[in-house]
Amino acid sequence: MNITNKQRTLTPELLHNIDAYWRAANYLSVGQIYLHDNPLLKRPLELSDVKHMLLGHWGTTPGQNFIYAHLNRVIKQFDLDMIYVSGPGHGGPSVVANTYLEGSYSEIYPEISQDEAGLRKLCIQFSFPGGIPSHASPECPGSIHEGGELGYSLSHSFGAVFDNPDLIVACVVGDGEAETGPLATAWHSNKFLNPATDGAVLPILHLNGFKIANPTVLARIEPEELEQLFRGYGWTPYFVEGDDPELMHEAMAAALDLCIKQIKSAQRDARENGNLTRPRWPMIVLRSPKGWTGPKVVDGVPIEGTFHSHQVPLSDPKTHPGHLKLLEDWLRSYRPEELFEESGQLKPELAELAPQGERRMGANPHANGGKLLRDLKMPDYRDYAVNVPQPGIRGIGDTHELGRFIRDVVQLNTEQKNFRVFGPDETASNGLEAVFDVTSRQWDARMEENDEHLAPAGRVVEMLSEHQCEGWLEGYLLTGRHGLFNCYEAFIHIVDSMFNQHAKWLKVTNGLPWRHKIASLNYLLASHVWRQDHNGFTHQDPGFIDLVVNKKASVVRVYLPPDANCLLSVMDHCLRSRQYVNVVIAGKHPAPQWLTMEAAEKHCAEGIGIWDWASNEDGGDPDVVMACSGDVPTLETLAAVSILREHLPTLKIRVVNVVDLMKLQPDSEHPHGLSDPAFDALFTSDKPVIFAFHAYPSLIHQLTYRRNNHRNLHVRGYKEEGTITTPFDMTVLNELDRFHLAMDTIDRLPQTGEKGQALKRKLADKLVEHSQYIRKEGRDMPEIRDWKWSTP
């Protein structure tokens, strides 16, 4: 529907004031981009008032200022609990200007005071060394979405309103941003929103027609197509189009009133009448010129309404004397003298347009989620212990055990409604099926007769989009809740860049005392590289953790529990933690269990340790250290140890298992890192170490290259081999299997002599036998399938 009505939503006075408020925000935005001094233009603008380096994005800013001013009005009018997400976050000047105008900025940064001195600092600090970034960065109050990497605004917004029934997120989507894949599928989030128990997202597509140097797709399809597209996505679009401020204020106000009423009525209908049919939620399409109200033409080039307004329209007043005049005219066109007192304070009739207290979007606690964070109610994970009377008993699959624990975390927090599990259609396949005993997948699209575990509200959210899962969870965490993302290990790379951005957000907020700590982002990578024998090469990639360890050590944690009891202990720890990214890698297939719960607790608390029961070094002077990290490498290492101990009984072997990968780094590099003496105490300073690793071997070298004994470290791991085959053959193809590990050990221990060589020949034969057997039988040899840990 095109909103062009003349029904006068605003009184002439209110319209006039909103326009003035908008001008004030625009004025401060231009000021931030350009001014080093003279912020109120009390004297003619001089070159020395202008910054040396002109940085920032003007194009998106006036539109966002326009939206913010109008949102303020409806917040006040309807007493809304609303936060603002700026999709094109490079409109930093806008969010900063608006939180400054409403007062929330100065409350957090008192030196940016609401007077002329504060205004001056406000202008200087923007995009200035020692100052603030040009995006809606963590430094900006009210922001949960920096918008540096485009594409996640809607996913974050939906994550924020899950289980926040009274919250509305006004989400500005850039029309360029809308071309990204993650954003294009995020419109479908409305099929996962329950009108009774969740809040609402009001998307405002900012159709300013351009991105950096191109028009946008959505601005250049036909109007009918645009409307069909959004109706097809399940929304009711309202179109606000034009460039005459007066008409646009009217239309925007009318559209917002309509949207808010429609949202409220859908929620009432669901909450009071139990009508849960999916509402066709309202949204706004704001078609206005890019760089609206800015310079029209500069040096003969049209600016307003073209992509040339994207960044700094008058980019070099130093060398273009005429530009200084244009800049001054531009600034004065907002008539600052009508907007600010002599003192620099916003005029009271304008100041009162902003909401009060926590209703201000810059002060809304949802945008500083740690403030609202409540601890999870946690069951005692020891209650889910697998009984391990002796090491090596067969388990049902570690994540299946974990599933029962997660099920009860879900259950215990049903009332608090602050825990959700996200996954791209794999929660059951990853072994967490037990959660469906107590909850369902939230599904607000049509249901059909034979559907299983679907319900209008549920603690599990699944869409076949890793981007959506990640974005939703991030939004959920950033607004003060807890969660878990379960995913195939290989495909978690799909969200590499989103992980990067979230880790960066955490790093920056760690330095902002006013930002309260939020719950950690927890990944469970269950269908991992070693058990993709049935899916093949495309599903085999353990490299996510290589990316993870590049981020700040204060933020990232990687865990490789070797069995179910360790997994339980690790996950308990992760779910209680704050302000981290925790990556947990665990298998879902039946696998041997090694530690009693008591031993597992201790092992996980230490993060790394010698497994005495598997070692025969007695006395602490081993010939070789067999180290392992990850469930499959642990299995293969122990199998190799049992071979070696049987055939070379005089060999003294130490088994070291690594749960917490960061233990390997020096303590100077990571807070979990072992000191060099502690490292040497485990790995010796001169004995061969055969290290069987879950992921790419180079990561172990990267973490340990400074260690004394690094030169004796021999690492096996995934080396991009394998395809469809048997589970054991995956390890053989990558030379991580028991036979190769045992042979590697012999190679490094000349003292094994002829006995060693004989064993090597035998193992080489075994490898041939294996290969022939699987090619014939299509499954692993019985001695592999039925292998059990035992010591001679």
Added chain:
Amino acid sequence: MNITNKQRTLTPELLHNIDAYWRAANYLSVGQIYLHDNPLLKRPLELSDVKHMLLGHWGTTPGQNFIYAHLNRVIKQFDLDMIYVSGPGHGGPSVVANTYLEGSYSEIYPEISQDEAGLRKLCIQFSFPGGIPSHASPECPGSIHEGGELGYSLSHSFGAVFDNPDLIVACVVGDGEAETGPLATAWHSNKFLNPATDGAVLPILHLNGFKIANPTVLARIEPEELEQLFRGYGWTPYFVEGDDPELMHEAMAAALDLCIKQIKSAQRDARENGNLTRPRWPMIVLRSPKGWTGPKVVDGVPIEGTFHSHQVPLSDPKTHPGHLKLLEDWLRSYRPEELFEESGQLKPELAELAPQGERRMGANPHANGGKLLRDLKMPDYRDYAVNVPQPGIRGIGDTHELGRFIRDVVQLNTEQKNFRVFGPDETASNGLEAVFDVTSRQWDARMEENDEHLAPAGRVVEMLSEHQCEGWLEGYLLTGRHGLFNCYEAFIHIVDSMFNQHAKWLKVTNGLPWRHKIASLNYLLASHVWRQDHNGFTHQDPGFIDLVVNKKASVVRVYLPPDANCLLSVMDHCLRSRQYVNVVIAGKHPAPQWLTMEAAEKHCAEGIGIWDWASNEDGGDPDVVMACSGDVPTLETLAAVSILREHLPTLKIRVVNVVDLMKLQPDSEHPHGLSDPAFDALFTSDKPVIFAFHAYPSLIHQLTYRRNNHRNLHVRGYKEEGTITTPFDMTVLNELDRFHLAMDTIDRLPQTGEKGQALKRKLADKLVEHSQYIRKEGRDMPEIRDWKWSTP
């Protein structure tokens, strides 16, 4: 439009035969999943005929078989040049069965012959050790899209038809796949397709209602919404819906006829009448049951038409004796005796339904792109040389120089039409603006008056979706053309997983002699980490190459040219190369130039080398090696060298520059790797090495930990510090700047004595001065901005 017409597109006989062909494909699909023997069911099925491990995905398969059979018909009828892209590539049994039935499979793999013995092998090899993967993997003829990681089918398809005016790609999109971000935005590719000069994509949305364990979003929105969505995306959808084979054959045939005619007419209209208004291209929505024709109910659980049919419906005949009977009934329901001769050959009346020769989708050369690959016509890159009378002269920005070269590559290949540049709206911003002198961005949506460098056909393709750029380029390369993807360095992580998949594809095809080599996938990462001082922390991430080096050494190459002449030489090499992924990192900002073209050529050919002109070791026995890799680290290193040489003139410094990062790896690990003696000759075996690196320092350690002198290697690089600031301050915050490098050197050279300490104090003061200056002035100190290389 719902296709339910009774207009009898097919004669009854043809309908009957197509149905039989479909049954044959279904039969062979089930056979592949289950059978170890008895492929023609000449005797009753026994347990020993069934494989031990049952792997594969049945659910998607019958629908894809249905589509393939009908595509065969239209190919023959209209003599189409068509290839097939299987979005849900886990329907491997389908593409294998169909290429087998049409004969293309046996031509490539003669042992899988068209007789009973071949049939037996066909069944055994599937998802079997030593056999073939379960996806539309490279091993499968006709495939350019493995479909292991879902989401890229449409992007690949569009890439394939760019500049292939006579090609139609029939692209099956899974309804689950359609939920991914990349796929959701890929529907908009139709705005980048020129009906005159490009071919056509015929998307077939395979709306079988389910994914692994969930319904799909598109299957559960209202029919009106579904239609609106696709019309909004700019398509004309035809709906083929039902489960009665006879009616469905009729409807599918009618729909396909309609689509082909519509495609041809749009193309004619463009080509003959010059009408380039964007056609509303046709597409098909095929709503049919998942697991169609498979078991209806097993053990009381509905299978056909539910998600339970996704993988192997009868999963364990061993322990469920009743299942063996069900399996046999299922297989016999296709009446194999009507389909195959006694010998195992397909009956001739069915065999003739398949197209002939290269018209068969498994034999179409477009799907084995290397066959069609023509060399690029290359200008002589030396003609673009920057004149470097002495090292250190100021350049305009390396990628700007490169731009002129790329412009002429574009120009020279205008006629061949086999080179394109892809980018997410950054080709100009990355410094390649010169290309717009000779071509435009291809833009087939609406144009407006002030548009710049847009045209219905052009060699540059830009959409704000890194996924689309990558997917399009991959499709373009896989069908035998050349290209370049330019992207911000930080945001290339968005396609990490796509890079992974492409690298895996290349690795596998390297082992398939019948697959001809294709052009390399070339990345130009221009707006890199060190020059994101204006965009801030979110835009700073040099970690893509960490991911890249995890892939097979035979496939990946990383280049860090220090200046424009080196960049030209490197890019010339990359554009000529085959079967690699080349990552080139280069700056766009004005920067010093070091090497003449002659020297650059030599340096790049060697990949690494001593810069004698900057070193003062004369005689080959340096006190310290100052190594650098990347444009900014090279600048800072040389500045540090000039400081050291000025203040500590007796110090003997060797400068080593690394262009080809893989040189650092041992030659056992990478074909480019230096031997240990060669490495030692550059880096010494015992002198301190101060290494200034473009990316994360750990990567250098990872590549060099086996080297003799690794213990003396001290690496500086990006360590996740920095935000909006000055360019030089970015290096200071990460301690990669000249002052820190010089101080690091002194720290490692006690022989510098009191003079060294004095210099260190001076440099520490400089750092303070710098910090104060930029906070006041908002730009770098003149001595930094105006610094020029000179030697005492």
